[in-house]
Each structure stands twice: as structure tokens, then as C-alpha cells.
Amino acid sequence: MKHTDEETRAVDAAAQAGQRGDWARAPERSNMLALRFICLMALVCGRRITRLLLPPISLYFLLFAPTPRRHIKRYLFRAIGPHAGWLDGYRLLHAFASTVLDRVYFLRGRMDLFDVKVEGAEPLEAEVLAGRGAFLLGAHFGSFEAMGACKQHSAHRQQLRLAMLMYPDNAQRITAILNAISLPELRPHVIALGRPHSMLALRDWLDGGGLGGMLADRTLPGSEDQPAQQRGNNIVLPFLGQPARFNDGPFRLAALLRRKVFFMAGVYGGGARYDVRFDLLADFGERAADPAERERRIRAAVEAYAARLEALCRAHPYNWFNFHDFWLED
Template structure:
């Protein structure tokens, strides 16, 4: 089985530009008309992604028991809806960065507010996931607060989307750092930025592009799954506050729920007890993921075999 990063990125820079321009000049309705056949095409031709979607939905249903968000076992219709929500999430990213989503559209649900971060002299690390829409959170924060957010990305696809977004709106300022691995040189660079009051944003639900062995197994939705240790090791090296960050679309209206939670004021990973310490902090991260998956079941956007990537396959 291929590592997730070896999967061919479906789509291109100019394809993204075309879709975003259709949105700019035609608005939501034209964008949805353009998006619908594109999503259907990827659903019909993307067998691996379709099976991964259904596997996730069925695992969530079984794990949740009586609290399942589904009335019955999910089928291909649920999977198609999952794909469609992914398309809408891309639309929401654009909405956020061109100012069509305002701060009043976002409800704070965590134990920390962005204005709390603004008032701190020290920066920190924000650990999110492919659950929900981090871009909406970053756009709202960037347009309302002065603290700089440095986003670590591991694929060229993210870079292509942001280049296309800047074609649409040249005033968009997006601080992207494309990396293949987290090494000491990167950690030193980021430590300087955090000391200056900036923040680092990274996702915690994908294993390393270049060294997938740098992961640990942890139960997620009832079965072992690999989680990267890189974000947690980086957090310990930065010696700064660690926050969890999730931004999810509400089903009842067009707004978003922002979950920004202080996890710890400083993450320490003693050499002799490092694995145990990582498992402890990872258990809190995974518990949050599971709770939010149950509440927002169609907003988990890892369209690959998340649970089946054992060490021998990575």
C-alpha cells in the first residue's frame, strides 16, 4: 500500500485557477454548478478514495454505537455526501480569504480565544488536523489580529491552492512553509519566530512524507492507526504553549464552530519516558478528534486508508 504522500495529486494549478475564477465572477451558484460534476467525477473514478471514505464512515458508525450520527450503516450515498462536503470546504476556504466569511460567522467553542493569543508576548504552536477547515480559522485570525501564523505544509497541492488564491486576491498574505521533514534547522528557525510572538500551525493526523517510521500507533475510532510524532517533538523543542485548533462548519446554518483549546503551557518529552509522554498527549488529541468526528461526521478529509498504513507498508 502506498504512503499517502505518494498518491498522485489529482488536479493542477491551472485547474484550481479556473475554478476560483468561476467563483470570482459567477458567485456561489456558478461555483456549485462547476463543482458538482467535478466532485462526481472524482467520486466515480477515485476508487481508493471512495473506499477510504466509506471505511471511515462505517468505523465512525460502529465506534459511536447508540450515539452514532447515522441512523443506519453508511453506504455509498453517505460517501458521496462526504465528497461533496470536501468540495464545499474548498469553497469555504476561498470565502474566508476574500472576506466573505466574517468574524461574526464564527462561534468560539474552545477554552481559548484568538484575542487571548493576541495579548500574549510569546507565540505558540497550533496543532490541527484534516478534520474541518483550518483555512477558515487562519483567514479569520489573519484579518482580525496581528499575530503571524507560519503554516507547515507537506504537499505541493497546498502551495498550488494558495498561489491560485493569490491570483484571485493579490492582497491575501499567506505564510506557508513547505517542508519534507522536521529537522533541527527548521526547529531553530521556528523557535526564533515563536520567541518573537509568532505561531506555528501544523496538522497532527498524517505521518512524515520522508520517514513514515517516525510515527506511533494509537487507537482511533476503535482501531490502531499511525500518528506522526513530529508535531509533538517540535512542540517540545519550541518550549512554548501548545494549542489544538479545529474549525468546523455548522450543519444548521452557514456559520462555523471554532475549537481553540490550550493543551499545555509547555510540552516536555523526557528522553527515558518519551514514548509514554507522546502517547499521553496523543490520547488527548485523538479524544478530541473522535468527539468532533461524531459531531461533524462529514468533515474528516483524509481520503486514504488511514488505518491500514502499518509500518511494513509505509
């Protein structure tokens, strides 16, 4: 099948919007030796002992990472209120460190270590069984790997195949290590956006009943002097009491491929508890009557996404791990 120029531009815009943000160009703080040590500890000593490392790691980043700390403070003021303080920042960083550690066990198939609840997966499974596939749009919220629990809870676990749609050159060190320790059958499949055959690979994957997952909370605006088809459309919406920009590239991609879009989140509840949730955001299965109708439906889907994310941030404020200048205040 040949893909249209419009579809190709949509894939490129979705990738470029994420690539151009400062978070994508920021140097990794990850230290290879430290990462290997923690992964080795996790596999040799077990989760309970390795978690003893998390408090000093969280405290270190709270004290010696001033730029992320500034962004965390701004976010917590909006999600919790002006009374948010150092303890709240520590709790957020500890939750982040916990989900990173648990990633090791999820990728090793150790679901027995966790108490995971899954909500709203039935409509998603229906799309997979019908051979249509679907888009899963999440955020840097909780744990994406916890969604592997869906296979454990589903009677159709063999049919649930997930590919991450992402810019693959960010966080290369930790990705390489996690790929090395994961079981082959649990290793995430990646479809790299912004490449010549991205659209064809994505459409074939969806036509085979696969799911395409993408984190949509870091699609920051690029330079305004770039062409619109490269820049993508950025919609300004109220988010936690302040205007914020959300890029509609992922939703345009779903509209062009005529798929349903589900919001996904693996909420970390502390300890070994995770709550995996799926909510239908939009159904682009039917072609819009005209371009104006398509634009209206895309905007409605972006607004629904922002509303879901805001509600989760208020209900579970220590789960949003977006440590960059989200409101473009710097």
C-alpha cells in the same frame, strides 16, 4: 541563536514523517484549467451560483475515484456504522468541495458571506499577547482557512499571526492558484520543514508571538529500517475502533521549544456555517524533570490529540477529508 542537533532532528522527523506517506507521493488529481475555471467562477459569479457546480463535481469523484472511495467507505463505516452508504460518501465529498470553494472567499477576506462562531480563542490570545507564541495542531478536518475568522472576532487582531508548518511540495497547483487570488495580507505564511534553517525560522516566529499551525493526521510511518531519529516515534492508539498510528514529531517539536499546544478545527456545518474551535492539548512551557517525564507528557499529548479528533469525527463525520489509507489496510 544556535539550535541544537536534537531540535534539528525533531524538525526533520516531523517533516519526513509526513513526506513519506503515500498521500505525499500520490500524483495530484487537480486539473489546472479546471481549477482556474472554478476560481474564476467563484470570483465573477459569486458563491451561490458557483455552488451549483459542487454536486456534479462530488458525484464525479464518487464514481470515478475508486481508491479514495475505498478509504472513504472504510472511514464512514467506523465513524457512522455499517449502514453508511453511497449517500454518505457523496455528502462527505460535497462538504469537501464546499470547503475548497469557500477557501477562495476566506482568502479574499469575504467573511461577510459566512456565519462563523469562534470558541476557546481566549487562552490562545493570551499566549500571543505574552509574546510566547504557540503551536496549533489540526487535521484535514473542516476548513483551516475559516480560522481567519478569529481576527474578525478578536480585539487583538493585529497580533494574531499564523504560519503554516508544512511540506510545501504537495498540492502545488492549488496552492499556487489560491496564493494568486488571496489578498496579500491574508496570504498564508509558510515555514517549510526539513530545511537547513527551519528550526531557526520557527523559533524566531514563535518568539515574536506568532502561531505555528500544523496538520498532524497524516504523519504516517516510514520504513522500519531507517534510523529512529529520522523515522520519528509512532504511537499506536485506538481510533474509531481500530488501532492507528500517530506520529509524535509535532509534539516533540513543541516540547523542545517549550510551547503550549492547542487543538484547532474549523468545523463545516453546511451552507455558510462554520464553527472554529480551540482546545488546549498540552503545556510544555515548563521543562520536564527528566527524560522519562518528558516522554510521558508527549505521549499524553498525542493521546489527547487522537481523542479530540475521534470525538469530532463521530460528531461531524462528513468533515474529515483524509482520503488515504489511514489504517494501513492496503
